[in-house]
Amino acid sequence: MQISVTISRFNPDTDTSPRMEPWNVQVEDGARVLNVLERIHDMDPTLLFRSSCRAGQCGSCAVKMNGEPVLACTEEALDGMVIEPLDLPVIGDLMVDLVPGINDIPRIHPSECGTNPTQEDVLRIKPLRDCIECLSCVSVCPAMKVTEFLGPTSMRSQMRIALDPREPGNRIREALEQGLFTCTSCNRCWRVCPKNIETPGKAIEKLREIANREGLTLPRHQEVAELVRTTGRSVESGKHVFLDLVDEVIEPFGDVKREVGFFVGCMFNARLPERAMDMLEVMRHAGIRVIIPKDQVCCGSPLIRTGQTSIINALMEKNIRVFQDRGITTVMTMCAGCGATLKNDYETPFEVKDVSEILTETGLPPLKLLQTTATYHDPCHLMNGQQITKQPREILVQAVERFIEMPAMCCGSGGGVRSGLPDEAAALGEMRRTAIRKTGADVVVTICPFCEYHIQEHSDKPVKNLMTILVEALGEKPTELS
Template sequence: MTSDIHLNKCNRCGRCMSVCPVYQTTFREADVARGRLALLEALEDGVMGWSERLGEILSRCLLCGACAQVCANNVQTTRLFQQGRRDLFLAGKSTRADNPLIKSIRRRDLPGKVVRKGGALFQALFCKKIPESSGLHLRFPLSFFTQRATAPAISWTPFIKSAEPEAASPVDGLRVGFFVGCGANYLFPEAARVLVRILRHMGATVVIPENQVCCGLPAYVSGDTKTAQALAKKNIELFGLLELDAVLTVCASCGSHLRDLPVLFDDDPLWQDAASGLAEKHRDAMAFLVESLDFDTYLKDQSLDRVLQGGPLLRVAYHDPCHLRIGQGITEAPRRILDALPNVELVEAPHAGQCCGHGGDFNLSHFDLSVNILDRRMEDFQKVEPDAIVTGCTGCLLQFVEGVSRKGLAGKVRVCHPLVLADKAMAYCRAT
């Protein structure tokens, strides 16, 4: 692969400074797109060489895409940064390539604090309950357990292993594949379970291939393109064998990466074609439910007025994941679902679209910076006093579980996927 840095048309206007969550936290030129691009240009011109310091600068980016979205010169910032990470990895300068924390875990020389805080997730990761191919190994090294106030409970039985097979396929309904993703499979299986339940209720056939693997995003953002390609090939082959109307995700990060898979095979037209096949089939679950199954209309038609008289009113604030808002252009469908729910008041926090600070492995490698961004986002939410913060990305969910805990709101503010609330409303209506 070759670098596309020559495509950089940055004129140093500085517009990206107004939207970059990292720059807005540190106010350092090296922490914004134009600064990073200048360094990559200097590298290309041979003025400087790869170094760990440069690697550190490149890693201090959430790859949220906000800079590319506002750039008047249409500079493909995230693509250029990603190529920089790949080249750094290939040059053997990436600190992520051989993470000493992961090595120490594998040697089993573990601090007691880690074992106490990590609990089931930790054991599951390193007692081989979770396969090496899972992105969770990149997402949850030792630092994950030592720095956080919260560690998520792992699902001992991954969703894919516990999913009930389709009883009987409806003859003329839609046939959809479900790409579950590591976050929904192990950490937020409720989001996966409710999607299957809702789809079946709406008459669709759901196919959940048991051998699917991690989407490869954690490897990709680490610069490890080879691992990302190997994982992508497995999923492309697996889903390519099935005759599906769509392939759905409940995690915006997985979904955005599936859509970008063709970029991984720039130098391999055959695989690029196959990757495009999967990318074109992909739909975010909430957008699919609204656009293809009229789910919001269905919810509104359920004579729900009677429920409004009984149940408590829930103030719900929705967070736009960058991988959904920018990566897939989806902001409306989740709000339409929430708006159609009985006893739910959808409240908008200030600065809609602001990043939560999770950013793939950014949360691991730059925890303090990540939670600084998170704290600002939590302050936005606190202004509207929600009973629940909901979002359609398992990375954001993980971040907000930490956020409510840091603000002393654990147990008071619920954090979940929007479809979990939709499923509860449907069950409530059936029961009344």
């Protein structure tokens, strides 16, 4: 079959920037990206790329296909694909300098006084041991772009060392110096990992738990934990509190098409209740009954992300119970962080869905296109945490006249970074400012309250919740609380 492909070419000795080179090549059915590169190499032997094992086990051949890191040897080639090097220093064309990154990875120092791992230890270590050091995770890590962070796979290795009794010592302070708290928990590393290693959840947050046991949690994070412990909430109540403003059951206009329970989350409850009110207005028009148990508490995300998990079980049990007691089978989240937590950290007897999933499934009420150009910021905990990217766009294009894509990147507000390391969060926020400017959009739309709050501080353009946009497109006035 014939495949057209665009390859990024770059010779650092002669070029100032990469150029995109189009090719048409004949390949066999089922060809991988690597096979396409090899065909091109036959015609142009100067094309630089790496490969070795051809079986997805050596991590030599990672490249970007249509912007996403993939292993060239295992990823099926697509017609029209664009192949670029990973975002690492380029040696030439698709070949990047992997050696410094590999050398950075901390290695175990087994001691003679250590003991061999038990079966239980092995089972815990194994998921962290699949790493093929392709450095895809390093190439996408936002924290590494703005601060001193040794990177996701280094933290993966630190956790593996921490779990291994052959190195009896404790290297948590080393991990801290290597930037343990700089991770925004954006989970991009997990999503690009060819071995599907859940580094933030299985390594970074677990290392932060160890740090917590050693009394090394950042002071600001401790304050948040204290707040949750005393109030059940991770955000201090402002002037208006969503749960105090609304009835427990919100009936739609007209027929009830569907019923959901609403998990509000601390940010929408106490800091941005207007957005949750906007959502309720959308639900009324969409024919969806919303049940809001008033005794729900913080989902625990701010504690899990920062390794302060001692009261997590109580929070989880309470939240599950309040929805279960009301016979709710679908719980809707609006906060991306709460949604990811309920989906990934909880074991719930009910299904959990983001508001954008609910609305695309049930159907939107009639909307009038807003005369504006909008771009969309993917919240990490929605895009990576829940793998939801399509639905918000589907909704947005029905509400605005023009939609412009913006490359996704963490805004810097997650993982306790905004509170614990504000400079890093600001630096990432500034990168969003540049990206937003580049789109030329009038408005930035997102769903996550953390992203909205943070990006607004780093954007020349207004940042709006998708629900607020929908209220406007319904021809109504967004909620304002005095």
